Structures are given as C-alpha cells and as structure tokens.
Amino acid sequence: MLELRKDIFADERDDNLKEIGKGTQRQDMLGHITGTSSYFGDHKLQGMLHLKVVRSAQAHARLRRIDTTEAERSAGVRRIIRSADVPRNLNTLLSLINFGKDDEPSLAVDKVRYKGEPIVAIVADSEREAFEAIAKVRIDYEPLPTVFDVEEALKPGAPVVNETYPKNAFIYHDVHDHQKLRFGDADAALATADHVLEQRYQMSPIEHAPTETNGAIAAPDTNGRYVVYTSTQALFFSVDTCAKILDVPSNTFHFIGGTVGGGFGGKVDTLTEPLAILAAMLTGRPVRYVFGREEEMQYGPPRGAERIFIKDGVMRDGRIVARKIRAYFDSGAYTRLSSYAAVKCAAHLPGPYTIPNVHGDVYCVFTNRTPATAMRGFGVTAMDFAIECQMDKLANLVGMDPMEFRILNAYRDGDMKAHRREAKNTALIECVQVAAEKAKWPIREEFRRASSRKDGGGSRAVIPPTPADARARPAAPVQQRTSYDRLPPTVTREPPREPPPPTPPPSSPRPAAPSHGATRFSSVFGTRRR
Amino acid sequence: MAVTVKTFTSAGEAAGALSSDRSARYLGGGTLVMRALNEGDVSISTVIRANDQALTRIDASGPRVTLGAGVTFARVLAERDLAFLHAPARSIGGPAVRNMGTVGGNLFAQSPFGDFTVALLALDATVAVAGGFGARDVPIEEFLQARDRQAGTLVLSVSCTRPASSEAFRYRKIARIKPKGGAVITLAAHLPVSGGRIAGARIALGSMAPTQIRARAAERALEGRSLDAATIAAAASAATEGTSPSDNALGSAWYRREIVGVHLRRLLSGQE
Numbered sequence: 001m002l003e004l005r006k007d008i009f010a011d012e013r014d015d016n017l018k019e020i021g022k023g024t025q026r027q028d029m030l031g032h033i034t035g036t037s038s039y040f041g042d043h044k045l046q047g048m049l050h051l052k053v054v055r056s057a058q059a060h061a062r063l064r065r066i067d068t069t070e071a072e073r074s075a076g077v078r079r080i081i082r083s084a085d086v087p088r089n090l091n092t093l094l095s096l097i098n099f100g101k102d103d104e105p106s107l108a109v110d111k112v113r114y115k116g117e118p119i120v121a122i123v124a125d126s127e128r129e130a131f132e133a134i135a136k137v138r139i140d141y142e143p144l145p146t147v148f149d150v151e152e153a154l155k156p157g158a159p160v161v162n163e164t165y166p167k168n169a170f171i172y173h174d175v176h177d178h179q180k181l182r183f184g185d186a187d188a189a190l191a192t193a194d195h196v197l198e199q200r201y202q203m204s205p206i207e208h209a210p211t212e213t214n215g216a217i218a219a220p221d222t223n224g225r226y227v228v229y230t231s232t233q234a235l236f237f238s239v240d241t242c243a244k245i246l247d248v249p250s251n252t253f254h255f256i257g258g259t260v261g262g263g264f265g266g267k268v269d270t271l272t273e274p275l276a277i278l279a280a281m282l283t284g285r286p287v288r289y290v291f292g293r294e295e296e297m298q299y300g301p302p303r304g305a306e307r308i309f310i311k312d313g314v315m316r317d318g319r320i321v322a323r324k325i326r327a328y329f330d331s332g333a334y335t336r337l338s339s340y341a342a343v344k345c346a347a348h349l350p351g352p353y354t355i356p357n358v359h360g361d362v363y364c365v366f367t368n369r370t371p372a373t374a375m376r377g378f379g380v381t382a383m384d385f386a387i388e389c390q391m392d393k394l395a396n397l398v399g400m401d402p403m404e405f406r407i408l409n410a411y412r413d414g415d416m417k418a419h420r421r422e423a424k425n426t427a428l429i430e431c432v433q434v435a436a437e438k439a440k441w442p443i444r445e446e447f448r449r450a451s452s453r454k455d456g457g458g459s460r461a462v463i464p465p466t467p468a469d470a471r472a473r474p475a476a477p478v479q480q481r482t483s484y485d486r487l488p489p490t491v492t493r494e495p496p497r498e499p500p501p502p503t504p505p506p507s508s509p510r511p512a513a514p515s516h517g518a519t520r521f522s523s524v525f526g527t528r529r530r
Numbered sequence: 531m532a533v534t535v536k537t538f539t540s541a542g543e544a545a546g547a548l549s550s551d552r553s554a555r556y557l558g559g560g561t562l563v564m565r566a567l568n569e570g571d572v573s574i575s576t577v578i579r580a581n582d583q584a585l586t587r588i589d590a591s592g593p594r595v596t597l598g599a600g601v602t603f604a605r606v607l608a609e610r611d612l613a614f615l616h617a618p619a620r621s622i623g624g625p626a627v628r629n630m631g632t633v634g635g636n637l638f639a640q641s642p643f644g645d646f647t648v649a650l651l652a653l654d655a656t657v658a659v660a661g662g663f664g665a666r667d668v669p670i671e672e673f674l675q676a677r678d679r680q681a682g683t684l685v686l687s688v689s690c691t692r693p694a695s696s697e698a699f700r701y702r703k704i705a706r707i708k709p710k711g712g713a714v715i716t717l718a719a720h721l722p723v724s725g726g727r728i729a730g731a732r733i734a735l736g737s738m739a740p741t742q743i744r745a746r747a748a749e750r751a752l753e754g755r756s757l758d759a760a761t762i763a764a765a766a767s768a769a770t771e772g773t774s775p776s777d778n779a780l781g782s783a784w785y786r787r788e789i790v791g792v793h794l795r796r797l798l799s800g801q802e
Contacts, residue, residue, distance in 0.1 A: 046691070052570070127570070128532060128533060128567075128570075128572070131570035131571075131572050132572050135572050292568065292569050292570065293568075293569065294569055378731070
C-alpha cells in the first residue's frame with residue numbers, strides 16, 4: 001500500500017476529492033469554443049520557409065539515383081536536404097530508453113522500405129514552390145520483392161524489409177524474436193479439455209485522423225538556440241529525439257507545445273521536428289514543415305494491424321483450462337513503438353481471467369507497410385477484442401450465459417496471473433455484475449453473489465509446473481470454423497468450478513522478488529542500462 | 531510559379547480565360563479546387579472566378595427548373611420549390627461544404643463525391659456550357675461521358691423538368707459515415723407513371739463506373755410495367771449490368787456490385 005507522507009507533501013493530493021458524478025469544466029474548453037486556443041500552425045514568422053519531402057513511390061526498392069539538379073534550379077528553392085545532411089540519420093524512437101536498435105533513417109539511404117518513405121526534403125519560399133520542385137526530382141528505383149503479410153514475412157526466404165532486423169522480427173534481449181509467456185502446460189491441458197476452440201482474428205491499421213495534421217515550425221533563436229513550435233503530444237520525448245538526430249545537446253532547443261489538435265498516439269513519432277530544425281540550421285531562416293491531409297492519412301503512422309490466433313481448452317462446466325495465443329504485430333517497415341506494443345500485449349495475456357495453463361507468443365514483425373505507432377491502448381485493445389470475441393464463442397460452445405461465463409473465469413484477488421504476479425484490486429466480477437444489472441440481463445443468484453474478494457488465492461495462487469519448450473516454431477494452424485452461430489443451446493448448467501486440485505510446488509524460473517522500480521521498468525523492455 | 535487568381539464580372543469572359551489556359555481551373559465553391567491546391571496539385575496555376583449574377587440564379591417557378599452553376603447546396607435546401615432536390619443536396623458533406631459547394635462543381639466531382647450529379651442524371655438534366663465557341667446546351671449524359679475533356683469549358687447552368695410527383699423521383703446515398711461520409715454508392719431513380727405503368731424510367735448510379743452512369747438494363751426491366759415485386763426484382767437483378775466499379779478505401783468493386791441491386795430494390799420498393 002502506498003503511503004503519501006503528508007508531512008512532506010501536504011499539498012500533493014486533495015484527500016477530499018468529490019469529482020465523480022459531477023460536471024467539471026475542462027481547462028482548455030473555453031479556448032476551444034471561443035476559437036482562441038493557439039496551435040503550432042498559428043505562428044507566422046517573418047521570412048518563414050516551407051519544407052516538403054519527396055516520398056517514395058515504391059513499397060520496397062533500391063535507390064539507384066536521386067537527381068535533384070532540375071529541382072535545385074526551380075523557382076523559390078532555398079535548399080535541398082539529403083540523407084547525408086542529417087547528422088545522425090538513423091534512429092529508433094525508444095533508443096531514448098535504451099530499447100531497440102537504430103533502424104529508421106530520417107531520409108532514406110540506398111533503399112526505401114515503404115510507399116511514402118521520405119527521400120529528400122525541399123525547402124522553398126512557399127509550399128507551392130516546394131511542390132513544384134518536388135515534381136522535378138527524378139528518382140531511379142530498382143524495385144525489390146515486397147512482403148505485406150506478417151506470417152509471410154517470418155517465413156524463411158521472405159524479402160528482408162529492414163536490414164537491422166534481417167529476420168523481419170524485432171529482437172528482444174538481443175536473442176529472442178518474440179515475447180514469450182509460459183505458465184503451466186497448455187498443450188497437455190488442451191489434450192484433456194472437453195472442447196478446444198481455435199480462432200483467427202485479423203485487425204486493420206487505424207488512422208488517428210487528427211483535425212490538425214502533424215507539423216512543426218523551427219526558427220533560429222539567440223545564442224545558437226532554436227525555438228520550435230510543434231504539434232507533438234510528447235514534448236520532452238520529441239526534444240530528446242531531435243537532439244539525438246541532430247547531434248546537439250537538448251538544451252539547444254526551446255520546444256513550445258500547446259494545444260495538440262488531436263493526438264491519440266499519432267503525434268509521438270517526432271516526424272516533422274528534426275527536418276524542420278535541420279532546415280532552420282541550414283538556411284538560418286524559420287522553417288515550417290506540416291503534413292498535408294493525404295500525407296497524414298497515407299503515410300502518417302497508424303495503429304498497427306494485429307493478427308491473433310487463440311486456441312482455448314474449456315471444460316463442460318465452463319472452466320477454461322488452457323489458453324494458447326499467437327499474435328503478430330504488423331510494425332510496418334520500422335520499429336517506432338510496436339516493439340513495446342508486443343511487450344504490453346504479452347503482459348496482458350490471458351486477459352482478466354484465471355486460467356491455469358497459458359502459452360503466449362507475441363511477434364513484432366516488419367513488413368513493407370507504413371510504420372505503425374501508438375494509438376489508444378495499443379498492444380492491448382486488439383488483443384482484448386480477440387479475447388472477448390473468443391469468450392462469447394466459448395460460452396456459446398459450452399452452453400453458458402456469456403456474463404456468467406466471464407464471472408466464472410474472472411480473476412480474483414490473490415490469484416496468480418500468468419506472468420507470475422499476484423492479482424490485486426481485481427474487479428471484473430463486479431463490473432460484469434453491474435453491466436448485467438444495467439442492461440437488465442438476468443444472471444443467476446450464485447453469480448450475483450460472486451465477489452472478486454472471495455474464493456481467490458489458495459490453490460489459484462500456485463504457479464504450475466511449466467515445461468521448457470523445444471526450439472522449433474509451431475506450424476501455422478488452420479482457421480477453424482466456429483460453431484458459434486449454429487450450436488444448439490445446451491441446457492446443462494453445472495455449478496461453478498471447484499478450485500483445481502493443488503499442484504506440486506511451483507518451479508518458477510525467476511523468484512518474484514520485489515525490485516527497484518527503475519530496474520523493473522528496464523527489465524520489461526529487455527535491455528538494461530549497463 | 532505562384533498561383534494567379536483571375537476574377538471576371540461576366541461568365542463569358544471567364545469562359546474565354548478558361549478555354550485559353552490549360553493550367554486554369556474554374557473555382558466555384560472551392561471544395562474541390564482548393565483541396566487540390568492545398569495538397570500540392572501543381573497542374574493548376576491559374577484560378578478563374580466569375581461574380582456574374584447569372585451564375586447564381588435559381589428559376590424554380592415553372593415546370594422546367596434551372597439552377598445557375600454557382601448555386602450552392604445550402605441555397606437549394608433553402609428553396610421550397612426545389613423540394614425534390616433536397617434529399618440529394620442534403621446528402622452532400624456537412625453544413626460548411628453545403629454552404630460553399632456548387633451544383634456546377636458537383637458535375638466535376640469524382641467518386642466518392644458527385645452525388646447531386648447522380649440525381650441530375652436520373653432527371654435527364656441539360657447542362658449549359660460556355661466554351662471557346664460560345665454557349666450551348668449538352669445533355670448531361672453526353673457531358674459526363676466527355677467530362678475528362680471538359681477542362682476548358684465553363685458550366686453556366688443546369689436545368690431539368692420537375693418530376694410529376696414526389697413518388698416519381700427517388701434518391702438514396704449509401705455511406706459508411708453518416709451524415710458526412712463519401713458515397714459507397716449513390717442511386718437515383720426517375721419513374722414517371724402513365725396509366726399505372728412506368729413510362730420513361732431513368733435510373734442513375736454513382737461510384738459504379740468512372741463517372742455517374744445510367745443502369746439501362748434495370749430501366750428496361752421497369753419500362754411499361756407496374757412497380758410490383760416481380761418488376762422490382764427484375765430491375766434489381768439487372769442493376770450491375772454495364773457497370774465497372776473500382777476499389778477504394780470505402781468499398782471494393784466486388785462489394786459495390788453485391789450491394790447495388792439490394793439498394794435498388796429498397797429504393798424502388800420505398801423501403802428505408
């Protein structure tokens with residue numbers, strides 16, 4: 001239990017909060033409704049230049065030749081920026097927390113890996129003149145074989161998207177090509193389950209579609225510093241990313257954020273600031289770089305598309321005894337934040353349920369698609385969609401009410417979660433009960449009486465014996481037809497599960513010793529600061 | 531090269547300027563041209579405008595209705611005598627777009643836009659254009675077939691005959707996002723009835739071909755018959771004939787072919 005030292009932090013927290021259930025005015029609402037909120041794009045600086053990038057017309061190609069001679073002579077062009085002009089062209093966002101290898105250039109070198117990848121930047125007096133110069137850049141592509149499917153990308157002999165990760169999978173802890181979760185023996189439990197249901201779930205990329213597109217204005221300031229007005233939703237993250245790419249101390253910049261005109265995760269990638277600042281450095285003038293709407297929609301990073309396979313073993317009485325999950329995150333051509341999404345996803349398995357045998361493999365895969373990034377609960381939302389669809393199908397399979405089925409399998413305080421932490425403050429049972437009540441959905445008395453605080457722990461707190469797995473990657477399963485829609489309703493209603501028989505003493509590979517927060521954080525990401 | 535804006539007081543002068551400059555584009559409400567300019571379309575160097583009163587005139591008092599090319603959808607909606615065109619006008623964009631978007635501009639809007647034109651095609655409208663050789667009237671079908679080659683012509687007005695009754699003209703736009711989304715498909719049907727039988731049916735489809743087109747096979751299935759279930763089924767099953775839809779972000783060509791008959795059936799049978 002956290003204790004707040006009120007003698008030191010007297011003003012830190014109001015213990016008399018009474019906010020829930022009351023209308024509270026947002027602090028930025030007055031500005032929004034009166035049209036006075038200021039955005040980065042509201043700054044019109046004297047002598048401001050405009051930057052536009054030439055984007056790849058190919059999804060995967062070697063760059064044979066980039067001819068900018070005609071573009072350089074185009075009216076109003078002040079500067080053409082090439083990859084060699086970027087001090088540290090190669091970067092990966094999470095390198096700031098020592099996670100992952102630098103894999104993405106600000107401007108493409110030798111090769112493009114997705115359609116729309118920036119190749120050269122043009123700085124001109126007006127946007128129009130920049131567009132006219134873009135039309136005069138000649139790029140000689142040598143098309144390469146492409147791969148757009150996550151499972152195809154992992155097959156031997158697939159085209160190598162990103163040479164930093166030659167097997168098209170993000171590498172964790174320098175060795176593992178995926179996140180692995182093992183708890184108990186899922187295969188053995190599946191073999192003895194009354195029903196086994198295997199399903200495939202495929203998500204689509206989702207664009208954040210902000211009203212304000214990504215953009216930044218950078219201007220030379222006094223003492224060799226630069227002031228940067230930006231749409232970023234992660235200001236200090238963007239400062240440090242720019243400092244790394246431009247190879248200067250971060251106090252070179254004065255970043256001014258403000259109202260973000262719609263973020264949702266789509267404005268953490270720091271796509272416009274480094275080039276805008278570099279252009280300001282190279283020209284000595286203020287430079288504005290803002291995505292057009294089509295750029296935002298087509299090349300701005302989306303939520304990645306996940307492909308998820310779930311194989312569950314369930315008993316006739318409704319107890320889920322095994323859950324086996326394989327998930328592929330389509331990261332697109334570069335890592336951005338998908339590596340972290342896979343970590344979050346693995347940490348989330350098997351959902352808010354106590355299942356004695358869990359087996360999870362989560363891959364972060366590179367394909368020739370637009371790089372994906374953060375978006376509202378990424379890593380978890382898609383998996384939850386798949387898990388909850390699966391829960392409905394399982395309830396149907398065993399002839400149980402879906403609400404009661406969830407209460408039966410819900411985790412309770414004191415249960416051992418698959419990643420070997422004790423479940424605390426669980427409240428799924430109560431949530432389902434309230435949802436059922438509000439929806440006037442009848443559930444039986446015993447389920448109305450269930451509580452997250454009762455009947456947890458004990459044998460449910462035990463870590464089951466967990467066999468180490470063989471090295472080989474499992475073969476791709478075939479999509480199984482669900483009997484969801486045509487299954488006759490089963491009337492047998494059996495009592496909720498008895499607690500499973502006590503299992504032999506745990507053989508946890510790592511003792512769950514409490515450790516310092518920062519160390520724990522870096523261990524989640526896989527690369528400790530050394 | 532900067533973009534030049536030229537404003538003329540007469541439509542004739544604007545038409546002359548438009549036909550003499552290949553990089554010129556006429557700006558009506560700007561919902562298409564300004565978008566293209568903002569997105570970096572460097573093929574446009576000259577923007578032509580005309581503040582000729584004739585372009586914004588509405589003549590809706592008689593059986594023949596004429597709308598100036600510069601009439602906005604908001605004005606169509608404000609005109610009680612144009613009630614038969616309210617459904618298509620209301621289906622376009624949001625209030626901001628309807629305040630700016632014009633009847634003339636809609637004739638040039640590519641799929642998934644151009645819904646009002648679908649209605650005009652079903653109503654057998656006539657398009658008055660001014661080109662390098664003076665003004666002339668063109669049947670809308672002919673106009674649309676040659677739309678890609680119409681860059682140098684200025685549309686002055688559109689006219690059509692008022693449908694005999696509200697039942698005789700029907701319109702339906704299928705969108706994923708309501709009320710402002712682009713069309714998956716758009717349907718309009720003009721069904722004049724004479725002695726209990728349909729005479730001169732015209733069915734128009736949007737997003738089922740590179741331009742708005744007529745569903746001639748469906749029209750033939752209706753012609754000379756009463757609008758009963760069997761006739762409607764025959765028309766619905768013929769809806770895809772002669773269409774060539776394409777894939778876009780709103781729907782695949784396959785999907786469009788699958789749903790067009792379903793929606794035509796609902797349109798003809800008066801279902802919501």
